Amino acid sequence: MTRSTSPVPVTILTGFLGAGKTTLLKRILDDPQGVRYGVLVNDFGAINIDADLVVESAADQVSLSNGCVCCSIQSDLVEAIDGLLARDPAPERILIEASGVSRPLPIADTLEAPELKGRAVLDGIFCLVDGEGFADLDFAATELAIEQVTGSDVVLLNKVDAASETQLAAVEQTLKGPLPALRLIRTRFAEIPREVLFGAHMGARTEPHHGHEHHHDHDHCTDLHCTHEHHHHDHADEFEAWSWQSAQPVDADRLRASLRALPASLMRAKGIFRAESAGERLVFHLVGKRARTTREKETPPAVSSLVAIGRRGSFDGAELTRLMDACVAAPRP
Numbered sequence: 396m397t398r399s400t401s402p403v404p405v406t407i408l409t410g411f412l413g414a415g416k417t418t419l420l421k422r423i424l425d426d427p428q429g430v431r432y433g434v435l436v437n438d439f440g441a442i443n444i445d446a447d448l449v450v451e452s453a454a455d456q457v458s459l460s461n462g463c464v465c466c467s468i469q470s471d472l473v474e475a476i477d478g479l480l481a482r483d484p485a486p487e488r489i490l491i492e493a494s495g496v497s498r499p500l501p502i503a504d505t506l507e508a509p510e511l512k513g514r515a516v517l518d519g520i521f522c523l524v525d526g527e528g529f530a531d532l533d534f535a536a537t538e539l540a541i542e543q544v545t546g547s548d549v550v551l552l553n554k555v556d557a558a559s560e561t562q563l564a565a566v567e568q569t570l571k572g573p574l575p576a577l578r579l580i581r582t583r584f585a586e587i588p589r590e591v592l593f594g595a596h597m598g599a600r601t602e603p604h605h606g607h608e609h610h611h612d613h614d615h616c617t618d619l620h621c622t623h624e625h626h627h628h629d630h631a632d633e634f635e636a637w638s639w640q641s642a643q644p645v646d647a648d649r650l651r652a653s654l655r656a657l658p659a660s661l662m663r664a665k666g667i668f669r670a671e672s673a674g675e676r677l678v679f680h681l682v683g684k685r686a687r688t689t690r691e692k693e694t695p696p697a698v699s700s701l702v703a704i705g706r707r708g709s710f711d712g713a714e715l716t717r718l719m720d721a722c723v724a725a726p727r728p
């Protein structure tokens with residue numbers, strides 16, 4: 396097998412919790428158009444539900460859970476990319492779905508690690524923004540979302556179907572006000588032509604991007620939200636993830652009741668469940684104030700899982716566990 400000598404292009408998908416990163420990833424992988432993808436999915440929680448959601452797609456996939464690739468598990472990221480590149484056949488492109496609380500530039504800087512030098516190269520950073528939910532983010536979350544935007548090459552203002560024109564215009568104004576050169580595309584379920592996504596060849600970054608000098612190509616990069624101190628803390632200090640699993644099927648009615656009772660302080664929750672009725676799985680998403688459960692005609696997972704993320708100290712994990720244990724179907728006599 397001949398190995399390509401040119402570096403493998405890497406695309407980073409970033410964006411705040413629930414903005415639509417997995418939706419975009421799935422869209423790409425469901426129609427790979429002949430490209431062999433290597434995929435790296437990072438979930439802040441202990442269970443990588445995103446990995447489960449995209450698992451049926453044909454791609455080499457590595458999951459990085461229980462931490463954030465931009466800070467606490469950055470070295471794991473190098474190792475994971477190294478591992479993907481070493482596969483035979485090697486991927487022709489690598490996609491990294493960052494956790495919703497990651498900052499993209501430290502991830503891009505990872506590609507400069509000596510182990511990866513010349514083997515992988517940054518192609519582009521795409522930031523998903525939730526057009527419907529952006530206005531509901533609290534101040535700190537807005538700040539992080541904007542930081543993700545400033546570190547990206549292109550912003551996908553997503554969920555345009557669910558947002559009003561007034562909402563969308565307000566988000567655009569918030570983002571473009573301080574960043575007039577921002578490249579922003581409105582999307583519905585992250586639908587975007589492949590030519591826009593790939594081939595940007597943003598290339599190697601030659602200097603740290605969080606300093607106050609930005610000499611590189613990213614003309615929309617400003618230091619507005621960019622303080623050194625800000626970039627060096629660990630997201631584990633700010634956010635807390637809780638997770639729950641059950642090998643027993645759940646009772647669909649009780650599950651609905653438990654999910655409705657989840658505290659409003661949660662910023663994001665997602666789950667995949669095996670209900671007693673076989674042949675389908677229940678997928679739950681809570682993004683800010685909005686929650687949705689769908690029945691999917693996919694093989695149900697062997698183990699039902701739920702992950703929730705909120706600000707540290709803003710919810711009671713033991714209470715959540717009690718709530719979810721209550722929806723496990725009684726064992727059959």
Ligand SMILES: Nc1nc2c(ncn2[C@@H]2O[C@H](COP(=O)(O)OP(=O)(O)OP(=O)(O)O)[C@@H](O)[C@H]2O)c(=O)[nH]1
Nearest residue numbers: 412413414415416417418495554557583584585680
């Ligand atoms: N109405 C609407 N819903 C969307 C759109 N894009 C994604 N969603 C839904 O929003 C929820 C979250 O989408 P994901 O793609 O899982 O978001 P994410 O950014 O990967 O979430 P994290 O990995 O937890 O940060 C899911 O229920 C999606 O179906 C859209 O354009 N319109």
